[in-house]
Amino acid sequence: MRPKLKENVQKSVTLTPLRVACSGCNLRELCLPMKLSIADMEQVDDLISLKHAYQRGDYLYRSGAKFQALYAIRTGFFKTQVLHEDGREQVTGFQMAGEIIGMDAISSDAHACDAIALEDSEVCEIPFGRLEELSRKLPSLQRHLHRILSREIVRDQGIMLLLGSMRAEERLAVFLLNLSQRYATRGYSPTSFHLRMTRQEIGSYLGMKLETVSRTLSHFQGLGLISIRKKSVELNNLSGLQTIVGPPQQLL
Amino acid sequence: MRPKLKENVQKSVTLTPLRVACSGCNLRELCLPMKLSIADMEQVDDLISLKHAYQRGDYLYRSGAKFQALYAIRTGFFKTQVLHEDGREQVTGFQMAGEIIGMDAISSDAHACDAIALEDSEVCEIPFGRLEELSRKLPSLQRHLHRILSREIVRDQGIMLLLGSMRAEERLAVFLLNLSQRYATRGYSPTSFHLRMTRQEIGSYLGMKLETVSRTLSHFQGLGLISIRKKSVELNNLSGLQTIVGPPQQLL
């Protein structure tokens, strides 16, 4: 696959740098905002050339495993979770195509959480040593890497806000709206999609029990906000969901 | 202050590189793990030379403010908080001497949270553009920056676990033990310290109401685990607190 790609680069002058680096690996996240020359782009392209397939249930990495690479999800769906020694588990995120995963491992050279495929997926490996090396030469790559790391921090802060100060209904509404927006960004319907995760996993992520997730979804359905049947959801009233997130009782 | 420092560098051969870069600014976090030549160290030293004082209640930065620099806390104590439009606020962290703050702003060039001094504090400014520039030249600085960013991600994951799967008692025990450990690292007593924040702020951080914080602290005192009088805490039984965090009822 890769050689063919390189030929494309050389032959097709009309190909924008963007499309070159992203054609081997649909890395919206990694490539979109960068302005690179063709030559530079090829270097980035080389970096992310390794591609692996994972089946549903497979671990992309396990907590404690030696850190070697970041991973760019090309297709599919993952969850990340941290395990407490006493058996508690907390889902820390759901990741879909175009997102980068594994950044927790940089700090200690070992992964701090598990990443598990929720459906069959393809992933590009980004050897971190080489990424650092290359980003020393390419300021725009460097800047982009920093943005990705920082975005993860901001995302986590949002989840803290959610877990620390929202009620069950609000959390679930935020969750659905977030999925909706992410699917929309990727060209899928923002109002009709499949949940790749179980109620239990949603509950773990949102800090509530699976029964509460189920009840709350049923409640939303009763209000006509959504239609849900097992894992297929339809959001019938996006602004209605927004209202639930907003001031439930008049605060401030 | 800075000129004097440079003279020290030139005259005192016995000064280790570490002590040079840290003498102007007590940046355990930023400097400790790096191996740099004297010349490189001086460059890092130059980078972090700007120092500012903040009084209790002052904002180090506000949400939305343009991103210009990271900040290394030299002395004092800060909190960071995110505000939801409907007035809800969530404290996302308490930062003390030696910690780096402001990394949320890299992703969008604007700060995503407020940082407020909880006591009179001194802070070193680290212009981020120059930090990036220098870290392109110094791989060990680059690596260290990445570790700091990643550590923040790991920290946030820990808080998600706390908020998502622990009960009030456990959260508070974790909180006290975490403070204890951080004070110990800095050479202060791990068992006797002042809380710099209000019950309300602790509650916001831990996802509970101030009354619950107060009650739970009283409860710990009743158990003989701690002694607390307003803001002074004494941890009388560290392993007892650990037990509270551990399996409360036999899980798994």
Place this chain on the structure above:
DNA sequence: CGGGGACTTGATACTGTTCAATTTCCGTGG
């Protein structure tokens, strides 16, 4: 020395959990 914020404590209300019983669905093997 006053005033107001911070804190504590109690009584009550409510949200979400726990336990339990069914039902539905999906993958597997006959």
Place this chain on the structure above:
DNA sequence: CCACGGAAATTGAACAGTATCAAGTCCCCG
């Protein structure tokens, strides 16, 4: 292809943990 078995999901009822509301105290700062 259908039947089966087990996991996932739904729903109900009782319960537990926190939040809420309300007094009252303490103490820090001006």
